[in-house]
Amino acid sequence: MxxxxxxxxxxxxxxxxxxxxxxxxxxxxxxxxxxxxxxxxxxxxxxxxxxxxxxxxxxxxxxxxxxxxxxxxxxxxxxxxxxxxxxxxxxxxxxxxxxxxxxxxxxxxxxxxxxxxxxxxxxxxxxxxxxxxxxxxxxxxxxxxxxxxVDLAANNPSVELGVQTFRRQWGLESSSFVVSTVTRLAAELKLEGLLSAIEAVGRVAHQIPVQLLIAGRGPAGNIVEAAAIEVNRRTGRRVVVLAGQMDDPRAAYAAADLVLGMGSSALRAMAFAKPLVVQGEQGFWELLTPESLPLFLQKGWFGTGPGPETGAGKLAGLLMEVYRSPGRRRELSAFSLATVTGRFSxxxxxxxxxxxxxxxxxxxxxVQVRNNLGATGRFVVHQLTQHTRQLFGSAAADDFNAQRPGKRAAVVRQALKGMRG
CATH class of the missing domain: 3.40.50.2000 (Glycogen Phosphorylase B;)
Known part of the structure; x- marks a missing residue:
């Protein structure tokens, strides 16, 4: 073909x-x-x-x-x-x-x-x-x-990526419990979780030697940077490290003791045999375990929590739990690798x-005419809705990554109702 x-x-x-x-x-x-x-x-x-x-x-x-x-x-x-x-x-x-x-x-x-x-x-x-x-x-x-x-030939624990050099380059202390996230710094889906993660490491930094490495860039970069500067000032040390975009971010995964991620980034972390906390929205953070795996296989590597105000506290608790149990970390690392190898190659x-x-x-x-006419009508509705939102400053840059499957139909119905009105 x-x-x-x-x-x-x-x-x-x-x-x-x-x-x-x-x-x-x-x-x-x-x-x-x-x-x-x-x-x-x-x-x-x-x-x-x-x-x-x-x-x-x-x-x-x-x-x-x-x-x-x-x-x-x-x-x-x-x-x-x-x-x-x-x-x-x-x-x-x-x-x-x-x-x-x-x-x-x-x-x-x-x-x-x-x-x-x-x-x-x-x-x-x-x-x-x-x-x-x-x-x-x-x-x-x-x-x-x-x-x-996941490309398991390029992403696995045996790949030589110069981890110690990488840690020195970014000021990751040898005694640090390194938490990594490789992500786009975008308002849709990402920003809430990033800010919660920064706040969470700030809350536990006086109890454990944690450092959060954020690899990525995007339109919300200034907001993320301001939050990182504030936490570093408050704790008196470089708790949050902003590494910017990496064309090859594998060392950011390999250098971590724990990874925060969603979607394909979560799977890459698993390929490097890392304990994983899955990031979602509305305060969702969930540790990957044999008990939580069925949820992610059904709904994807994402989730929705009870509200954004709960996120930092939930993640802070998970960070403390994983840090304080080295044996559990080893079990979770092995489970991550076994899961991705068996199902996501x-x-x-x-x-x-x-x-x-x-x-x-x-x-x-x-017979495509009816299908195409219906699709065209739905596209017109979408464009009109986006144009209206742009006028009021509320349009999402990544409009369908910001919606759940159940919300999509409701959005279309509401837009059609507005047109008829």
Whole structure:
């Protein structure tokens, strides 16, 4: 098969890393795979994995006509059989480009909800069992589960990453209990937890030798930095260390005694055999244990708590619990590694992805007019809603990563009600 994979961007992030690494694993299975997109930090990873890269036109309002034209030209000149869009903007552009061509468009959504205006007939893969059930109930005709995988060859406890040099570089003391988080410093999903984590280490810093390493950058960076400076001032030492974005953040995982994370970052921590506290929103923090694992397998590596005011206290308690029991830490480390090795390997994901491509190409041509009309109507509602929110300063930059599956339908219904009113 000739496959074009189109991540929604090529800056550091879980969905796009998954897109690139799965693409490389599929290529190893004998297919021709090309990455399409605008250049970013992950171009180095594309080159490292031996994938061809084709630069797309710069996106404007999505879907972008220039991108659709470029995809059409590539179908014609290169004979791509599959156009694979990750998240909703590339998905719509791939779907529009594939119309009336031999190519098949497919989609992967690793956000916390699927945009309702992605046509229901479009083959779709999602990252959690809950989202899969919600999309099947929504009426999608071919939707399957692909849990975010980890490249266990590149991410494992035996990889030499110069951990001691890394710790010295960032002022992580030899006696410190290092808590790491590798994340985008964004308002949606991330900021509440980051601020809770900073406050939590500040609360326990007088009892245990904790240091929190934050690797990442983003639009909320100034807020995170101000909170870190305040905690460091209050405790009188460098409790919070801001390392900025790392093109290769593996040493941040490897150097940790405990990792805070969600989504693919949580799985990477497990690949390095680290105890893991899963971060969510509304005060959610939960230690990965054999008892809590079923929750994450059902709902994804995320959760919702009782309220943001509870987060710092909950996490502070977990930090104390894990620090004070070295034996438990060893058990949790072994459990993390066993879980990710048994269920989340990149090789398994490539097999599932290849089979999904084959099924998508074998699907009989659907009667798509009604589906497309419905999707178009939902897209218009979304755009009008986003425009209204922008006018009042409340639009989310990552609109479907800020929604749970159950909220998506309610948001659409409310917007339609507003239009009729």
């Amino acid at each position: 000739k496959i074009l994979v189109f991540p929604h961007e090529l800056e550091i992030g879980g969905s796009q890393i998954n897109a690139i690494e799965i693409a490389a694993a599929v290529q190893k299975r004998g297919h021709e795979v090309v990455i399409f997109g605008t250049k970013g930090a992950l171009n180095a990873r594309i080159t490292e994995l031996g994938l061809e890269f084709i630069e797309s036109p710069r996106p404007s309002h999505r879907p972008t006509p220039a991108i659709i034209r470029a995809l059409n030209q590539l179908i014609s000149s290169r004979g791509f059989a599959v156009l694979h869009g990750y998240e909703w903007p590339p998905t719509l552009e791939c779907a529009l480009a594939a119309t009336q061509t031999p190519a098949v468009a497919v989609s992967t959504v690793m956000s916390m909800a699927v945009a309702p205006f992605i046509p229901k007939h479009l083959p779709l893969m999602v990252g959690t069992a809950d989202i899969l059930a919600a999309e099947q109930k929504f009426g999608r005709t071919l939707t399957e589960l692909l849990e975010p995988p 990149l090789a398994r994901a490539a097999e599932l992805q290849e089979a999904f491509y084959v099924r998508s190409m074998q699907e009989p041509p659907a």
